[in-house]
Amino acid sequence: MNAPIQKLTAKDYATDQEVRWCPGCGDYAILKAVQKLMPELGVNKENSVFVSGIGCSSRFPYYMNTYGFHTIHGRAPSFATGVKLANPELDVWVVTGDGDGLSIGGNHMVHALRRNVDLNILLFNNEIYGLTKGQYSPTSKVGTRSPSTPDGSVDLPLTPAVFAIGSGARFVARSIDTEMKHLTSVLTSAHQHKGASFVEILQNCPVYNDGIFDSVKDKKQAADTRLVLEHGQPLRFGQDNQKGLRLNVQSLSLEVVTIGEDGITEADIMVHDEGNKVLAQMLAELQGPDFPVPVGVIYQAPAPAYVSDVYSQRIAVREKKGKPDLNALLRTGHTWTVE
Amino acid sequence: MSVVEALEQGTELSDVVVRFAGDSGDGMQLTGNNFTEATAIYGNDLATFPDFPAEIRAPAGATFGVSAFQIYFGSDDVTTAGDDVDVLVVMNPAALITNLKDLVPGGVIIADADAFTDKNLARAGYKVNPLEDGSLDAYRLISIDITQRVVDTVKPFGLTHKFAVRCKNMWTLGLTMWLFDRSRDSAIEGLRTKFASKPDIAEANVAAINAGHAYGETAELPSGVDVYRIPRAVVAPGLYRNTTGSEALAYGIIAGGQLANVPLLFASYPITPASSLLHTLSGQKQFDVVTFQAEDEIAAVCAAIGASFAGSLGVTSSSGPGISLKAEAISLACATELPLLVVNTQRGGPSTGLPTKTEQSDLNQAIFGRHADTTLPVIAAATSVDCFDVAIEAIRIATKYRTPVILLSDGYLANASEPWHVPDVNELVPFPVEFETNPEGFRPANRDPETLARVWAKPGTPGLEHRIGGIEKDYDTGDISYDSDNHQKMTDVRKAKIDNIANDIPLQDIALGTDSGDLAVVGWGSTYGAIHQGVKRARQAGKDVSHIHIRHMWPMPSNLKELLSGYKRILIPEMNTGQLVKIIRAEFLIDAQSMTKISGQPYKIKEIEAEISAQLEALK
Numbered sequence: 001m002n003a004p005i006q007k008l009t010a011k012d013y014a015t016d017q018e019v020r021w022c023p024g025c026g027d028y029a030i031l032k033a034v035q036k037l038m039p040e041l042g043v044n045k046e047n048s049v050f051v052s053g054i055g056c057s058s059r060f061p062y063y064m065n066t067y068g069f070h071t072i073h074g075r076a077p078s079f080a081t082g083v084k085l086a087n088p089e090l091d092v093w094v095v096t097g098d099g100d101g102l103s104i105g106g107n108h109m110v111h112a113l114r115r116n117v118d119l120n121i122l123l124f125n126n127e128i129y130g131l132t133k134g135q136y137s138p139t140s141k142v143g144t145r146s147p148s149t150p151d152g153s154v155d156l157p158l159t160p161a162v163f164a165i166g167s168g169a170r171f172v173a174r175s176i177d178t179e180m181k182h183l184t185s186v187l188t189s190a191h192q193h194k195g196a197s198f199v200e201i202l203q204n205c206p207v208y209n210d211g212i213f214d215s216v217k218d219k220k221q222a223a224d225t226r227l228v229l230e231h232g233q234p235l236r237f238g239q240d241n242q243k244g245l246r247l248n249v250q251s252l253s254l255e256v257v258t259i260g261e262d263g264i265t266e267a268d269i270m271v272h273d274e275g276n277k278v279l280a281q282m283l284a285e286l287q288g289p290d291f292p293v294p295v296g297v298i299y300q301a302p303a304p305a306y307v308s309d310v311y312s313q314r315i316a317v318r319e320k321k322g323k324p325d326l327n328a329l330l331r332t333g334h335t336w337t338v339e
Numbered sequence: 340m341s342v343v344e345a346l347e348q349g350t351e352l353s354d355v356v357v358r359f360a361g362d363s364g365d366g367m368q369l370t371g372n373n374f375t376e377a378t379a380i381y382g383n384d385l386a387t388f389p390d391f392p393a394e395i396r397a398p399a400g401a402t403f404g405v406s407a408f409q410i411y412f413g414s415d416d417v418t419t420a421g422d423d424v425d426v427l428v429v430m431n432p433a434a435l436i437t438n439l440k441d442l443v444p445g446g447v448i449i450a451d452a453d454a455f456t457d458k459n460l461a462r463a464g465y466k467v468n469p470l471e472d473g474s475l476d477a478y479r480l481i482s483i484d485i486t487q488r489v490v491d492t493v494k495p496f497g498l499t500h501k502f503a504v505r506c507k508n509m510w511t512l513g514l515t516m517w518l519f520d521r522s523r524d525s526a527i528e529g530l531r532t533k534f535a536s537k538p539d540i541a542e543a544n545v546a547a548i549n550a551g552h553a554y555g556e557t558a559e560l561p562s563g564v565d566v567y568r569i570p571r572a573v574v575a576p577g578l579y580r581n582t583t584g585s586e587a588l589a590y591g592i593i594a595g596g597q598l599a600n601v602p603l604l605f606a607s608y609p610i611t612p613a614s615s616l617l618h619t620l621s622g623q624k625q626f627d628v629v630t631f632q633a634e635d636e637i638a639a640v641c642a643a644i645g646a647s648f649a650g651s652l653g654v655t656s657s658s659g660p661g662i663s664l665k666a667e668a669i670s671l672a673c674a675t676e677l678p679l680l681v682v683n684t685q686r687g688g689p690s691t692g693l694p695t696k697t698e699q700s701d702l703n704q705a706i707f708g709r710h711a712d713t714t715l716p717v718i719a720a721a722t723s724v725d726c727f728d729v730a731i732e733a734i735r736i737a738t739k740y741r742t743p744v745i746l747l748s749d750g751y752l753a754n755a756s757e758p759w760h761v762p763d764v765n766e767l768v769p770f771p772v773e774f775e776t777n778p779e780g781f782r783p784a785n786r787d788p789e790t791l792a793r794v795w796a797k798p799g800t801p802g803l804e805h806r807i808g809g810i811e812k813d814y815d816t817g818d819i820s821y822d823s824d825n826h827q828k829m830t831d832v833r834k835a836k837i838d839n840i841a842n843d844i845p846l847q848d849i850a851l852g853t854d855s856g857d858l859a860v861v862g863w864g865s866t867y868g869a870i871h872q873g874v875k876r877a878r879q880a881g882k883d884v885s886h887i888h889i890r891h892m893w894p895m896p897s898n899l900k901e902l903l904s905g906y907k908r909i910l911i912p913e914m915n916t917g918q919l920v921k922i923i924r925a926e927f928l929i930d931a932q933s934m935t936k937i938s939g940q941p942y943k944i945k946e947i948e949a950e951i952s953a954q955l956e957a958l959k
Contacts, residue, residue, distance in 0.1 A: 015806070017818060046801045051645070054809075061806050062819065067798035069648050070808025071641065072671050078638035082645025082653060083798070085629050086604050090649065090798050108641075111634035310629065317624035324625040326593055326764045334525055335580045335761065336380050 008039040015065045021056060026177030026203035027124065031063055033180045034122075034187065038066075041191055043091045050093045051080040053100040056131050057124035057203070060095040074105025077112035080119050088307045091191075094121040098139040099129045102158060106138075114168035116195040118305040120187070123160055123198065124177075126205040127212050134208035146208075161284035161298055164198040165277070171197040172280065172299040176217055177204060182228070182295065189297055195305040216293045225288055229296030234269040235283075237292045244269035245291075254282050256291060274300040344445055344563075352569050354413025356421035357515065359508075360438045361430030363397055363406040366508035370428075371408025372756075373512055373529065377521035378412045379581050379758050382571035385412035386868060388420030388941065389754045393611070393695045400454075400462040402433045414570040418722070418868030420755060422943040426518070428511055430454055430485075432463035447479045447564060449514065451507060453486035479561045483554070485510055492550040493543035502540065506547035513551025520566050523548050575760060582759040584723035584752030585612075588682065589619035591730025592654060593626050594764050595680075598731060599738045600771040602627040604646035606639040607656045611694040612750040613684040616656045636664035640681070644668060647677040648807070650774060650797030652738060656682040659701045660690065662745075666709045672743040673713040673833065675807045676793035679743035680733055686750045687939045696939030697751035699864050700915035705745040706893045706922070712830055714837045716740070717893040719747040721867035724759045726752060729890065732844075735770050740840060741792040747892070749914075751941050752865045778802030784817030790843075791836035840894050847896035851875060852885025855905030858954050861931070863889045863919055866912055866942055873947025884951050889919070900927040910934055910954050912947060 013035040021027045038048065048066035052058035054073035061068030067090075071079045080094045094112075101109050101123045112119060128146070129135040136146040136153040139160065143152040164172045171193040175183040183201065190197035202213045215225045227237045227245070235245040238258075246257045246268045257264045273279060280299035287293065318324075357374070359367045368389055378385050388409040397404025411421030426447040429435040431454040442448065455468050469475055470482045489507040490500065498506075509530070516523055527545050534541035555566075582590075596603040605628055607617040621630040629651075633639035636657055643653025655665065662683045672679045685701045687693025701708075705717045716736050720729040726748060737744040775781065775796040783805040785794040796803040805817065813820035814828050850867075851874050852859070862870040867888050874886040887902065889895065903909055903923070909931040911920040917933040924931055934950050936942055 044801070046804055047799055049649070049798045061808070064806075066804050068806035068808075069645070069675075070806065070810065071644075072667055072809060075637060075641040075668065078633065078641035079645035079648070081631070081633075081638075082604060082606065082642030082647075083649040085631055085642065086602070086646035086649035086651035086653075087797075087799060107634055108638055111638065314624045314629070321625040324623075324627075326590065326597065326626070329593075329623070330580070330590060330761050330764070331578065333580060334376050334380070334529075335578055336382075337578050338382070338574050338576050 008045060010036040010039065012045065013038045013065050015063055017062050019063050020059065022207050024206035025056070026126065026205070027057060027060070029177045029180065030122070030124065030183070030201055030203065031060065033183045035064070036180075037184050037187055040188070041091075047089060048091045048093070049083055050095060051076050051083060052095040053105055054131070055097040055100045055129070057095055057097040058100060074100050074103070075108055076100070077105065077108040077117075077119065077121065081112060081115075081117050084117055084119065084307045085310065088118075088311055092119050094119050096121065096123050098123065098125045098127060098137045098160070102160060102163060103138045109163075110167040113164055113196050113198060115306045116168070116170055116303055118195055118307055120190050120197050121199065122187075123200050124203040125160055125200050126203045126209055127157075128205050128209035130205050130208055159284060159287070160200040162281070165281055165284055165299055169198045169299070170195050170301050170303050171297070172284065173198070173297045174200045174202070174293075174295050176202045176213070176295060178217065186296060189300070193300060193302065194308075195303060215288055225292055227286070227292035227294045229272050229283070229294050229298060231272055231274045231297065234266065234271050236269055246270060254286065254291070274298075277301065352567055353415055354411065354417065354421075355425045355519070355567065355569060356409060356411045356423060357426040357428070357519075358407055358409040358424045358438060358441070359428045359511070360405055360407040360434035361508070362399055362433070363392055363394065363404045364399070365406070365430045366505065367406045367408050367430070370508045370512045371410060373526040374515060374521065375410055375581060375756060376525050376529070377516060377523070378410065378519070379579065380525055381521055383412040383414065383569055384417040384572035384574060385410055385758060386417050386420045387411075387756045388751065391695055393693075400431055400433050400459040402437050402463055405434050405437045407434070407438060412569060414572050416572070418871050419941065419944055422945050426515070428515060430507070430511070432459045432465050432469070435469060436463045436465065442478060444477050445479065447481065448475060449481045449483070449511065451485035451511070452482045453484050479564055481560060481564060488550065488554070489547055492546050496539045496543040496546070498539065498543055503543070506544050509544045509547040510551035513548035514555050516548070517552045517555030518564075518567060520568050523552060574758075578761045579758045580761055581756045582723055583615075583754055583756045584720065584726040584748055585615040585684070585754070586619055587723055587759065588720070588726035588730050588748060589616050589623075591727035592620065592680070592734070593623065593628060594727070594767060595731040595734030596627060596652060597764070598767055598769045598771075599652060599734055600769070601738060602629070602651045603654055604629050604631060604643055604651045605654045605656070606631040606633050606642040606646070608633050608636045608639045608661060610636075610658045610661045612686055612753045613656050613658045613661070613682070615753060616682060616684070636661040637668060640665035640668040640679075644672050644677060644679055647672070647679055648675075648798070650795075650799070652678055652680065652734065654680040654682070656684070658684050658686045658694075659688050659704065662701065662704060663708070669715070669743050670709045670711065670713045671809050673709070673715055674809050676741045676833070678737040678741050678795075680737050681743055681745045682748065683745060684748045684750060684753045687937075693939045695750065697749045697865065697941060698914050698937060698939065699747075699749060699866070700918065700937070701747065702863070702892065702915065702918040702922075705747055712834065714834055714893070715742055716744045716837060716840055716891070717747065718744060718890060719864045719892050720752055721864060721888055721890065723752050723755050723757050725867075727762070731767065732890075736840060738772050739770060739792060739843075740790055740836060741795060742837065747864060749865050774800070775803060776800055781805075782815065782817050783807055784812060784815060786832075791832060791839060838894055841897045844891045844896060846898045847887065847889065847902050850886040850888045852878065854885075854902065856885060857883035857906065857958055858908045858910060858951065859885045859887050859903065859906040860910045860912065860947065860951065861887045861889065861903065861919070861923070862912055863892060866914065869942035869944050869947050870912060872944040873951060876944065876948055877951045882951065882955055884955070892919075895926070900929070903927060903929050903931075908932065908954055908958055910950060912936070912942060912950065914942070
């Protein structure tokens, strides 16, 4: 475990397996970004573990030359919790999707987050079930036409970042599959964060839900449709960076304003504070077309991580009870001797 | 012969059954446990059967809220909690009406007359007070105003009426201890430890025990009721303690981890009657056991499998319904060939069924209850003490063969206690796991040529980075493979690995009797005690009958077919509708006879005895 940090490159993190996602899938870009990031994180390759559930995104571990476990549908956070509990020194990543992580595995996601298990959770959100051929998912917008909803879906979707904050996550971020620089920066922050890190990655499915994030991803529109969050910086966006978010104290909600109009000045624009949970909740809710979609670290408020606390408690007990002795334990309490 | 008759005739008693019954809030389990401890110290062999309702605090006086604790003790080897009750202690009318049917004619009833109020009588369904209408004339009734006596006794300690009344179970314990010449010392010591921070309550309870005992010494009791002395049992010399099955299982899991030289992750979700295992292990953090209360049954098994992947041994525990939830993940552990221990403390089913009652109806589930061809070893504990050895054996198999193992216990074993000749763990044979460390020629698909176990390479080991998962893997490389021939080969090797374990387990032995003859009674699990005594009594009566008890349910011992073929007739008693019998018939083409009981209660010795007679009669 204490071997010196290896000098590696992205290639060292690629496996000899043929990558089998559909041509044009956003997963390729994410894989490339992660493989490129890994050598920069200061973790030895043998100490990294990728755990996934079931779905297109969950094939990810097969393409990472680290330890990897492709498990069962929805349960990756539970397997990952077991890995981390068994060996807290491992750097554990969970790769999941909107169906895997928020539908069949929603319960495990809630508890991994509120327990604050030190995991880096990457949720690839393409708002559709890909591997089962295109059914609508819990993040699909109302009206999504799919094989199981030929007349359009009628149930309301959930917003992953809102779900995560509501579950008690202490690190919640959002990025975009093809924005390698931004994605890498968000993943680096997620990795540095001790405790559960939840990163939603907007990911295009070119086969079953193509273009669902176009308005946010399109470079020409991005300035107006995307709000890039930076801690300590005003929440400004727009072609000339003149638009921003102001808190309407009457309605306790954010509103889009333009600097220079209606007497709005820079001082009216809210400044991003990662540690402000109320602000984070409001930002997480924002959606187009009325609002820009926030990307970056929405919320970060470190708290003691579960596995560290489990081990601290064990150390405390051991100090109190002394060396474990099973023979002695079997002989405690009432015993009697037959001559 | 009832205890009273025995005493009147001057016969020495060899064994006695005592049952304490009252409201679930009356402290009957505590009373029973205290009496058990005193009996063990006295030197009788014993077995106990706690029988409590699913409701935590049922309305006072309700028949469905009656909690009972039975102890059978004697001078000979005792392997069941006994059939008929000799002495019945009842704290209210509901306890009397629900338990009287089990009392032998002439048996002793000790009743708290103060609890036989109009309200309680009506709630239990009595129109007239049975303590006063002569309906109990066939028994020796000791009707005492226990509540009032207790309140008077503990008055000096300044307890509120509510707390004062709560001491009545200890008063009853004191009287019962007098009746059987038990020492009060351990109970008194236990109370002082338990209530160390509340000395008033401790001393009030101690006073109650002493007052109950003094009552026995001084009061005029019905004829035939006097101190009964049961001769001490002859047992092997050594150090003893009492243990329940779930305690022994917890300690066996710790021992198994030590012998395998792997840390353990015990991941579980609360469910009756399995939770006590989680409680016991959670209190032993000084050992290499991390415990994890997961958000649900599925998360528990998944965390355990994750831990096994990471180089610990994952252990998960539940009861039937929870095991159903874990089934998909257990199949993943079969596919990825990781070690895993799954403990099923069976209870009455289906569904929620009878959560606090016992049953053996998950054998089919254990052996067959998963999708696809996912064969795995199944092992069953026969007695509370046996849980210790069985846990070690299960861990040996799981770690050596890199497979999930299902260990079957049940509600009776989990809660029943018996004396345990405490083993010296230093004398147990270790079976240390060897983790792969050499990158030379490493493939995650590599197998031990002899055991067929897949290599165990844990994350953190340089040069062994690899991926595993639920998709079928290539036999040689461990990469994903959809090849049809490969799937056949992988299915075959997974099966061969498990089948091969039959050569690494002890040959089937005979628990009692001979290796051939008229009749063999074949059992598994917690029916051990009743079958054993039933066969013993039948043999004493000159009948040609033997007892065979199977521990390795799957794969079965390699000599089992040959052994069973040596008897003219095979009888298989089970607490299910006939699960083992079908497996024996299917595997061995043996015309085994089925005997079943699905009442939530263990077999009685006399039920086994009667069926032995019927089977032998059928042979004629």
